[in-house]
Amino acid sequence: MRADLLELAAELARRGEPFVLAVVVRREPSSSAQPGDSAVITATGAYHGWIGGACAAPAVRREAERVMADGQPRLLSLSPDPARESRAGIVALPISCHSGGTVEIFLELVTPAPRVRVFGSSPGARAIAAVGKAMGYTSELVAPGLDAAAAPGLDRVIGEPADAAARAPCREPLYAVVATMGEFDEEAVVAALAAQPLYLGVVASRRRFAELRETLLARDVPAAALDSIRNPAGLDIGARRPEELAVSIFAEIVTMRREAAASPPARLSLLPPPAPPRAIDPVCGMSVDVAGARHTLELDGTAYYFCCARCRDRFAAAPAAHLPAAEVVE
Numbered sequence: 001m002r003a004d005l006l007e008l009a010a011e012l013a014r015r016g017e018p019f020v021l022a023v024v025v026r027r028e029p030s031s032s033a034q035p036g037d038s039a040v041i042t043a044t045g046a047y048h049g050w051i052g053g054a055c056a057a058p059a060v061r062r063e064a065e066r067v068m069a070d071g072q073p074r075l076l077s078l079s080p081d082p083a084r085e086s087r088a089g090i091v092a093l094p095i096s097c098h099s100g101g102t103v104e105i106f107l108e109l110v111t112p113a114p115r116v117r118v119f120g121s122s123p124g125a126r127a128i129a130a131v132g133k134a135m136g137y138t139s140e141l142v143a144p145g146l147d148a149a150a151a152p153g154l155d156r157v158i159g160e161p162a163d164a165a166a167r168a169p170c171r172e173p174l175y176a177v178v179a180t181m182g183e184f185d186e187e188a189v190v191a192a193l194a195a196q197p198l199y200l201g202v203v204a205s206r207r208r209f210a211e212l213r214e215t216l217l218a219r220d221v222p223a224a225a226l227d228s229i230r231n232p233a234g235l236d237i238g239a240r241r242p243e244e245l246a247v248s249i250f251a252e253i254v255t256m257r258r259e260a261a262a263s264p265p266a267r268l269s270l271l272p273p274p275a276p277p278r279a280i281d282p283v284c285g286m287s288v289d290v291a292g293a294r295h296t297l298e299l300d301g302t303a304y305y306f307c308c309a310r311c312r313d314r315f316a317a318a319p320a321a322h323l324p325a326a327e328v329v330e
Helices: 001-015 057-070 125-132 161-166 186-194 208-218 223-227 242-259 310-319
Strands: 019-028 039-042 047-050 073-080 091-094 102-110 115-119 139-143 156-158 174-178 199-202 278-280 285-290 295-299 304-305
Touching: 001 019, 001 039, 001 047, 001 156, 039 057, 039 156, 057 073, 057 091, 057 102, 057 186, 073 278, 115 186, 125 139, 125 174, 125 242, 139 161, 139 310, 156 161, 161 186, 174 186, 186 208, 199 242, 208 223, 295 310, 304 310
Parallel strands: 073 091, 115 139, 115 174, 139 156, 174 199
Antiparallel strands: 019 039, 019 102, 039 047, 073 102, 278 285, 295 304
């Protein structure tokens, strides 16, 4: 691959942006493409590199969009006679290049590595972060006062939960685990939810988590977000040692990822569901649901909503007497 494409691919990976890598793996004369010619197609459809003449690029772009959508690699055969090239595992497409040759191109989606963010400095927390790194995740440990030298091999050590919350949300898939063991449990859960993870597990007894949940509810953390937390974190494999706990948690995460392949899960969030729009009745001052409102009136292009027909009629008779009180509440 050309050096500039390698640099582009590395930059996209650093930014957490997915892309499709297209590589010529076979040719027949007189195709102008050569084995090893390559291109990078970004999520926006930008095309960098060269894998044949102008007649090949549109087909590659279309198939790259499909790869980006479903995540499945494809082996294309672009030929003047696609019926001759049709066989299992091949997407055979017609091509009308003047060269008349055939070219086969492998397309593969490159996605950013998933990220695991572990809160705590306990042996369990360190084991979870270490196992995540070994599995190819970008691994972060959030632990106040912990020196990075105390957690060698990890991608990042974050000193405070607030600093972790400031990094939210992540572009790449994020999985979070709170293993603070009573040190800063509430702050860790809030910071983890702020990052909108696909998974949040809390390492704690059911009794401790129930207490934690009540405390967070009192702090106005949405119940829906708390109900999505996995506790006890991990699959029940009889884990006792920190490393075994880490294995059980990643077994749960891997199971979730495989199940989500067909139906991606929603990210958890601190934000409550958006409230339906409401309006203030300009006559009596009552709050009225805009959706499905029965008593409305439009004046000079502005819609007004009323609690009853009587208020609507009073407004219609003398709008100027009521307009200063009219407002819409989001």
